Amino acid sequence: MTARLSRRDFAAALGAALGAAAGPAGLGAAVTPPPRHWAWVHGTVRRTPAQWARQFRRLRASGFHGVHVGGGDAAALVEATFEGYGPGGVAIILQVVTDNRNRAVSDIRTTLTRGGGSLGESGSVAWQFQKKGSIVVGVKLIDEERLLNLALEAGAQDMSRDGEFYTILTDPQHLEVVKHALAALPIRWESADLALIPSSLVRVEDPALARRILTLLDDLEDHDDVQHVFANFDIPDAILAEHAAS
Numbered sequence: 001m002t003a004r005l006s007r008r009d010f011a012a013a014l015g016a017a018l019g020a021a022a023g024p025a026g027l028g029a030a031v032t033p034p035p036r037h038w039a040w041v042h043g044t045v046r047r048t049p050a051q052w053a054r055q056f057r058r059l060r061a062s063g064f065h066g067v068h069v070g071g072g073d074a075a076a077l078v079e080a081t082f083e084g085y086g087p088g089g090v091a092i093i094l095q096v097v098t099d100n101r102n103r104a105v106s107d108i109r110t111t112l113t114r115g116g117g118s119l120g121e122s123g124s125v126a127w128q129f130q131k132k133g134s135i136v137v138g139v140k141l142i143d144e145e146r147l148l149n150l151a152l153e154a155g156a157q158d159m160s161r162d163g164e165f166y167t168i169l170t171d172p173q174h175l176e177v178v179k180h181a182l183a184a185l186p187i188r189w190e191s192a193d194l195a196l197i198p199s200s201l202v203r204v205e206d207p208a209l210a211r212r213i214l215t216l217l218d219d220l221e222d223h224d225d226v227q228h229v230f231a232n233f234d235i236p237d238a239i240l241a242e243h244a245a246s
Contacts, residue, residue: 076099077097077098077099078097078098078099078101079095079096079097080095080096080097080098080101080104081093081094081095081096081122081126082094082096082104082105082108082119083119083120083121083122083123083124083125083126084108084112084117084118084119084120084124084125085112085117085118085120085124085125086112086115086116086117086212086213086216086217086231086233087115087116087117087209087212087213087216088202088204088209088212088213088233089202090117090202090204090213090231090232090233091125091128091129091198091202091231091232092112092117092125092217092220092229092230092231093125093126093129093196093228093229093230093231094108094220094226094228094229094230095226095227095228095229095230096108096223096225096226096227097225097227098225104223104225105119107223107225108220108223108226111216111219111220111223112216112220114219115212115215115216115219115220116212116216117216126196128198128199128200128232129196129197129198129199129230129232130196130197130199131172131194131195131196131197132157132169132170132171132172132194132195132196132197133168133169133170133171133172133174133175133178133192133193133194133195134167134168134169134170134191134192134193134194134195134197135151135167135168135170135175135178135179135182135189135191135192136165136166136167136168136189136190136191136192137165137166137168137182137187137189137190138164138165138166138190139161139163139164139165139166140164141187141188142185142187144161144166147159147166147168147187150181150182150185151168151170151178151181151182153181154174154177154178154180154181154182155170155171155174155177155178156168156169156170156174156178157169157170157171157174165190169197172194175192175193175194179192195228195230196228196230198230198231198232199232200232201232201233201234202232202233202234203234204233204234204235205236207239210233210235210236210239210243211239211243213231213233213235214235214239214240214243215243217229217231
């Protein structure tokens with residue numbers, strides 16, 4: 001299923017391409033992307049400014065001036081969601097923004113197959129994920145108990161700590177409310193966005209299988225059109241750290 005890129009999302013994408021992202025200080029506040037190790041621990045990878053810049057340079061070279069962000073039928077840039085499986089039965093959801101859906105489908109199918117996975121039909125794995133608001137905050141910025149109390153009072157559902165980051169989960173409709181509560185402190189978050197959180201996880205203890213999964217997800221994430229990658233694996237921290245360092 002595809003949809004036109006909204007004006008708000010287009011503006012955010014353009015800002016990211018220029019090396020900026022929205023934060024508590026407003027559009028243009030610099031944000032350092034979390035390291036890949038953190039991203040995979042939480043089951044998602046987000047487009048970095050450098051990757052946005054590569055994509056927009058390609059779009060500009062192929063007629064970027066024709067991209068449509070309002071109504072009408074001339075839109076060239078579309079959003080799409082693809083579902084599939086990786087090695088070991090790990091469920092994968094990819095959110096892409098592309099100027100050529102057929103090329104994106106072909107590239108993603110090839111990457112999945114080469115990595116020991118497969119491209120599925122729409123709805124084949126989506127039922128294994130829930131849409132949530134996800135806010136990531138560095139642990140050095142605020143005391144854990146204070147942040148938890150603030151988040152819960154603002155309507156958050158849960159908060160966890162993993163290494164150097166806290167992750168706050170909210171209902172989608174409460175994401176902006178919790179963001180405003182953090183901004184009032186002020187607290188600068190590492191990321192704040194809607195995410196697909198797995199309802200259950202596939203535990204992967206075998207190091208070789210874990211490396212195959214992580215390598216496949218890295219390859220998918222490196223595709224210029226891929227904006228978000230969500231997966232439902234549970235890989236031990238030691239293996240994640242080894243892969244991140246490789």
